Structure formats: structure tokens, C-alpha cells
Amino acid sequence: MIYFNIIFAILSCACGFIFLRKTSKLEYLEIPFIIISLSVAITYIFGIFGYLKPGVYISGLLLILASITCFKKSKKHNFKLDIKNIRYLIFLIPFIVFWKAVDSTYIFSEWDEFSFWGPSIKLIYEYGHFYTKDSPNLGHFIIYPPIQQTFQYIALTLLGWSERTILISQQMFVLSALLFSASRLTKGNLVKTALLFVLSIVFVYSFNYSLSNIYADSLLAAYLTATLAIAITIKRKTDLAILFLAMFVLVLVKQIGLVLSLLVLFTFFSYNIAKYGVGHLKNKKFYLQIIILSIAIIVSYYSWSIYLSIYSQVENPIPKSLDYFMSSEFHSKFEATVNEFIARIFNNGYFNTGHGIINLSFITLLIACVLVFVVTSIINKKQSKEIITIGLSMVFSFALYNLFLLFCYLVFFSEYECVRLASFERYSATYSYALFFMASAILISSLPEKKIASLIYSVVIIVSILYLSPEKMFKDFQKIVPGEYNYQRRMNVERLVAELRGYMKEGDTSYFIYPNSNGFENFVYSYLQLPFKTSRDCWTIGKSYGNDDIYTCNRNISEVASGYKYLTIYKADDNFWNDNKKFLSEGSSAMESGNYKIEITDGKFYLKNITQ
The missing domain is CATH 3.40.1010 (Cobalt-precorrin-4 Transmethylase; domain 1)
Incomplete structure (x- = not known):
């Protein structure tokens, strides 16, 4: 059966690749991310109706049928394998390196892999459906949406149970999102794409994330970045469809995905006004786009909420009464939490590189991003308005996101976690990653196109790997094993x-x-x-x-x-x-x-x- 599953997976991906390339003219490097997003979205939809395993195979069959239909309708079967396209294979190197690095004896060993992420996928695989009120040992985490686990379930259904397979599927999901963003924001310039893709992996480790565990934070950051990349590069109807898909999935990566999707919608709105002028507000098509994207967010959010109300009979946590917020107890907690927040945003270690070359605090990172947006807008005068708008909207969203995190600590977290801002840097870095990635992408895109620049870019890539990569990344490149x-x-x-x-x-x-x-x-x-x-x-x-x-x-x-x-x-x-x-x-x-x-x-x- 496993050999059939492997052949089926390869055939589905190949057909999906051909279909998307022929119908949407997407860049080759963008297609893996779209195929994964389509697969998890379709499988998720079947899953909430109780048909999770059939959804895995139906999603693959739909890709195959779409490709066949595309060929039948096409008068000219002009899909050719150009020998020049072999150059795209170089982008498989990070995927292969991380896949091979996962030791054959790999097992989970990190805290949150046992508190929720591991148990949730284990139960889903065991029973063949999303978790319900009868699912043991999940506690209040049962309200977490299951998109990450859906892709892991697809991999496990095809290949069989293995904690190693779960980790590798997580790596592929994250890397495909990063590759999509790098390709989309460098407009197909392969040298610049390679530079940004490599740096994006370095950034994962610089923000103290990792590709050696199944925490959702790195996936959420990568997926948010990809969704933002689509939002500011829409040119065709197919791009709008891709953004619809991405926003639908983003909501379901983690609970905070709802807030992040709304911030993406804000950036999309701001960017279009800056690009086309205030007169664009009179464009009915623009409002239709906003409505369509809003529907993606609403349908995604309520699909999981309704599932929970039916099968899990749990509700999202409700804030305490107004009297509590007026009490001296809350005022003391509020003061302690805000003071801790202020102290933490000035602490170094928020963003690190190898050899201690760069060690930035929350505030320093924000200032650096603002400077990049300002400098690139001056260098690239033709797109200065769009660059400034992207910068302003993302910095504003960054501030809103962190204020919302502070609100969550005060209202939903325990007092112990609240006054200590437990895991604040990990949660905050979700949007910080997207902001820093976007600033880096705009800077790299502004570099000259001359041939000599290709050599310079290549040198920068090597230097970035050797000198900017945190030590943890080098270790993961060599072998990913559980901590002793x-x-x-x-x-x-x-x-x-x-x-x-x-x-x-x-x-x-x-x-x-x-x-x-x-x-x-x-x-x-x-x-x-x-x-x-x-x-x-x-x-x-x-x-x-x-x-x-x-x-x-x-x-x-x-x-x-x-x-x-x-x-x-x-x-x-x-x-x-x-x-x-x-x-x-x-x-x-x-x-x-x-x-x-x-x-x-x-x-x-x-x-x-x-x-x-």
C-alpha cells in the first residue's frame, strides 16, 4: 500500500504542478506552496464533515482530474520541459538537506511537542478525524485549529506513522512558504530569489525558531509572510484566488491567525490605495475583492468554531467581568505586566546571528526595518509610494499585533504567565519575522540587475551562511536529533x-x-x-x-x-x-x-x- 501511496502522491503533485503552470502562469518556485495549501484546505473541509482520510485521496484526485481536464480543453499541449529549467532544481537543496538531516531515530523531545502538537496529531491519526470532546489529554488546547496537523496527517496517511515523518512534513510546509515568498517578492530573478530564500532560512533561526521541532510558530510566521507577499503583488484574478486560499488557511494555522489575516487585509487595502490613488476607493471591483477576502476569513473562522460547538462542545475563553478590571488586583497585575513588556522590548537577543555579529532587541529591529523602508523608497523613486505604504502598514500592524498580545496576556493568560510574559518573544516574532523578511525583500529587489551583481549576490549568500547563521542552524544542517x-x-x-x-x-x-x-x-x-x-x-x-x-x-x-x-x-x-x-x-x-x-x-x- 505504501508504494501505491508514494506513486499517488508523486502523480498528484506532478499533475497539480502542470495544471497550475498552464492555467495561472505561476512561477515554478511558487507552485509547491500552492499545492500544499490546496491539499490542506480540501482535506480540512472534508475533515470537518468527518471524512478526513477520504479527503486526503480526494484532494490528490482533484489535482489529477484538473490536469486531465486542462489538457482536454487545451488546443495546444504546449507544456514543454525546457533544459534551462534544470536550474530550478538548485532550490531543492535546502529541502533535501533538512530532510536528510532528520536522523532515522528521531523522536519528539521538546515541551510543546508533548503538551499539544504531538498529542493532537497522534489522536487525529489514531482515530481518523479531528479531535472532539472525547479526545483525551488535550485540555483547553482542543480549541486550537488543525491546519498544521492536517498536512502532517496527509503525510502520515501516505507514509505511515513516524515522528520523523511528522517533522519532515512540517519542514516542507515551512520551506515551501519561504520559497514562495522569496520568488514572489523578487519577481522571478533567480539570483535574488536564491539570496532571499537562504536568508529567510537563516532568519528562522535568528528569531530563535527552528526547523527541528513541530512548534507552529515558525509555520505561522512563514505562512503569514507568504500571505503578505501575495497581498502586495496581486495582478491577475488567479492571484486573488491564491490570496483567498492563503487567508483561508492562515486563519487555521493557530488561533492568532484570525488577527493576522485581518492585518493582511489591512495591508492589502493600504497598498492598493497607495498604488492606484484615492480614486481607487470608487472602484467597485476593489470593494468586491475586499468582500471576497473577508468571506475567506469569515468562512474559515466559523468553520472551525461550528465544528467545535458540534463535536467538542467547548467555547473560546471568556474574559473576566468588568469588576475584575476595576479591582486593585488587576491594576497591580497590569502595572507589573506593562513594566515587564517595556523591559523586554529593549532586551537584546530578540534577533541573533552567528558569532554575535548582530544581536538586536525588539526596538532595534523595528528601527532597522523602518530605516530599510525609508532608504529603499529614496533609492527606488518609481515605487517609493508603494514601499512607504508597505512599511507604514506593516509597522502599524506590528504595533497592533504586539498590543493585542499584551491584551491577551492580561485577559486570558494565568497571572504567573502574565506578569512574566511567558514565551513573549516567540509569539511576537511571528509578525517580526514577516516584517523583517519584507524589509529584506524590498532591499534585495532594489539592488542593481547587472550581471556582475550575480557574482556579488553569490558571495553574499556564502558569507551569510558562514557568518550570519546561528550555531543551531549549522547543527540542524548536519543532523537533527533530540536533545540528550x-x-x-x-x-x-x-x-x-x-x-x-x-x-x-x-x-x-x-x-x-x-x-x-x-x-x-x-x-x-x-x-x-x-x-x-x-x-x-x-x-x-x-x-x-x-x-x-x-x-x-x-x-x-x-x-x-x-x-x-x-x-x-x-x-x-x-x-x-x-x-x-x-x-x-x-x-x-x-x-x-x-x-x-x-x-x-x-x-x-x-x-x-x-x-x-
Whole structure:
């Protein structure tokens, strides 16, 4: 079956490539991104109606049928393979390098790969449908839209389950978006495209993202960049259709995608007014375009919202009451959060390059981008109005986006996360990446077209790789393997899970304990135990371990684990057994690490050794 799937995938992509090239005259380097976007959009639509797996094959069949129909309607079959087009193959190098770099033994090892991104795709693959109210171990993350997982599911359906396959599919998605943006913004100049494409990969690591995990942030940044690239380069009806598709998908990459798609719409509106003048406001076709793009956003957002209301019966988090925002408690939190925000935007390390050559703060990066827009508008006087408009609209959007993030911290995040602005740089860099990419693209596009420039560009590419690439990128080029420390922690959990799974039957549940820990092993455990339901909170119980301890629940094991059938202890301490030794059944002993069966006898809670 796997050989059939591989042939089917190759045939679908080839037919999609031919169809898009013949009908839309897209640049060769732009087509992979469009094929992926079409595939995930079609599969997603089938998925929300409960036909996820058929959607994978139907999306491929539609590409094949579209190509056949195109050939039948065409009077001249003028699609030729030009030997000159072999030069495009050089752009496959980054795809091949990252694909080959993923070690054959690769497994997940990062925190969020176990808290949501890994469990969500594992459940989707296990059951063949998007997550529902009955999906275990996802918690409040169940409201996250599933476009990233949809593409991963396509790859897994065709190739079979493998964490390595999941990572590679993520890499291909990100790289295709970056290649699309580089090609679109350099107008087909291959040397400039190559330069921008290579730099775009360097930027991924400079913003402290990576292509060695399945976090959605790098995909969101790359997809936002591609969507913006389309928004400011629309010339034909097919471009509008591509933007419609991209905005539909962008909303579903992550919850914040809705806000980002609205900012793209704002940039599209501003750019068109700058390019065609205020009189363009009287153009009915322009308003029709705005309406069409708005429909893409609305349909995309509500498709997932309606799915959640039907199958998951959950709602988006609701802000606290107005009285809370008037309280002294909120004022203290507001002051602490704003002060932290101000401090963080001036901290270096927001954008880094290799050898410490460039180390920018949030503010410095913003100033650098503004200077690029100003300088290039002076150099390129014919397009100065458009460049300034792009710069102003994106800088304004950048400010709005970060203010919205600040609002989210204050309203939706826990107080612990709020006052510390947990992961702020990672979230903020989504739009920062797009802004910096756009500034770099405009600067590169403004460079002279002379032949001698090709040599200069090539040298710049080599220098950028050797001197500007962060060390993490070089390591990922060579081999992508899990971090040794987290790998060992995962292996320790796997040994306990392997033992326990031999006793578990369908419908069984298990509880996890690791006192005075931050929860990493708990989420690893939840991921490995899927599709069995496990505990999600209170993995450390008893008296608090200190003022900074936000995880320990002041309860005993019988209070938290009643209703579960098994207990796994990763590493117990004296405090745990001092409080809970009384629950051991006759003949059972207190172990530092091991599995127990939970028994309820005459209404009393007991722990019986499984591990000997």
C-alpha cells in the first residue's frame, strides 16, 4: 500500500504542478506552496464533515482530474520541459538537506511537542478525524485549529506513522512558504530569489525558531509572510484566488491567525490605495475583492468554531467581568505586566546571528526595518509610494499585533504567565519575522540587475551562511536529533509506560506523579499513553515546595487519583510517601519509581504494586 501511496502522491503533485503552470502562469518556485495549501484546505473541509482520510485521496484526485481536464480543453499541449529549467532544481537543496538531516531515530523531545502538537496529531491519526470532546489529554488546547496537523496527517496517511515523518512534513510546509515568498517578492530573478530564500532560512533561526521541532510558530510566521507577499503583488484574478486560499488557511494555522489575516487585509487595502490613488476607493471591483477576502476569513473562522460547538462542545475563553478590571488586583497585575513588556522590548537577543555579529532587541529591529523602508523608497523613486505604504502598514500592524498580545496576556493568560510574559518573544516574532523578511525583500529587489551583481549576490549568500547563521542552524544542517537531556527523560517515562501498557485494557485510565517537578515528564507520559486517558494536572501533590511552586496541589493521592485505574510514579520523594504510605495495600511497598494498580475495597483507596 505504501508504494501505491508514494506513486499517488508523486502523480498528484506532478499533475497539480502542470495544471497550475498552464492555467495561472505561476512561477515554478511558487507552485509547491500552492499545492500544499490546496491539499490542506480540501482535506480540512472534508475533515470537518468527518471524512478526513477520504479527503486526503480526494484532494490528490482533484489535482489529477484538473490536469486531465486542462489538457482536454487545451488546443495546444504546449507544456514543454525546457533544459534551462534544470536550474530550478538548485532550490531543492535546502529541502533535501533538512530532510536528510532528520536522523532515522528521531523522536519528539521538546515541551510543546508533548503538551499539544504531538498529542493532537497522534489522536487525529489514531482515530481518523479531528479531535472532539472525547479526545483525551488535550485540555483547553482542543480549541486550537488543525491546519498544521492536517498536512502532517496527509503525510502520515501516505507514509505511515513516524515522528520523523511528522517533522519532515512540517519542514516542507515551512520551506515551501519561504520559497514562495522569496520568488514572489523578487519577481522571478533567480539570483535574488536564491539570496532571499537562504536568508529567510537563516532568519528562522535568528528569531530563535527552528526547523527541528513541530512548534507552529515558525509555520505561522512563514505562512503569514507568504500571505503578505501575495497581498502586495496581486495582478491577475488567479492571484486573488491564491490570496483567498492563503487567508483561508492562515486563519487555521493557530488561533492568532484570525488577527493576522485581518492585518493582511489591512495591508492589502493600504497598498492598493497607495498604488492606484484615492480614486481607487470608487472602484467597485476593489470593494468586491475586499468582500471576497473577508468571506475567506469569515468562512474559515466559523468553520472551525461550528465544528467545535458540534463535536467538542467547548467555547473560546471568556474574559473576566468588568469588576475584575476595576479591582486593585488587576491594576497591580497590569502595572507589573506593562513594566515587564517595556523591559523586554529593549532586551537584546530578540534577533541573533552567528558569532554575535548582530544581536538586536525588539526596538532595534523595528528601527532597522523602518530605516530599510525609508532608504529603499529614496533609492527606488518609481515605487517609493508603494514601499512607504508597505512599511507604514506593516509597522502599524506590528504595533497592533504586539498590543493585542499584551491584551491577551492580561485577559486570558494565568497571572504567573502574565506578569512574566511567558514565551513573549516567540509569539511576537511571528509578525517580526514577516516584517523583517519584507524589509529584506524590498532591499534585495532594489539592488542593481547587472550581471556582475550575480557574482556579488553569490558571495553574499556564502558569507551569510558562514557568518550570519546561528550555531543551531549549522547543527540542524548536519543532523537533527533530540536533545540528550530531554531524550533521557523521555526514555525513563517510556520504560514505565511500556510496563504499564501490558496491563491496560480499552477504557482504562492512569495517573502520573512526579513531586516538585515542572510537568515535562507528565506531558511526555500523557503523550505516550494515548489513546488512554491520563491525568493532566496535579502531578505533584502535598505541601508546597516554596514560594515559586505553582504546580503542587495540596491534596493526597486518594483525593486526586480516585476514578483512575493505575498510578505511575516517575520519582517519589520522602514527602510523597510520608503523606501517602497509608494507602499501600497489604504486601505492597513504597517505590521511588514504578507502577501501581489502584483498588477500591469497601470504599477505601489502595495502591497495589505492579512493578516488582
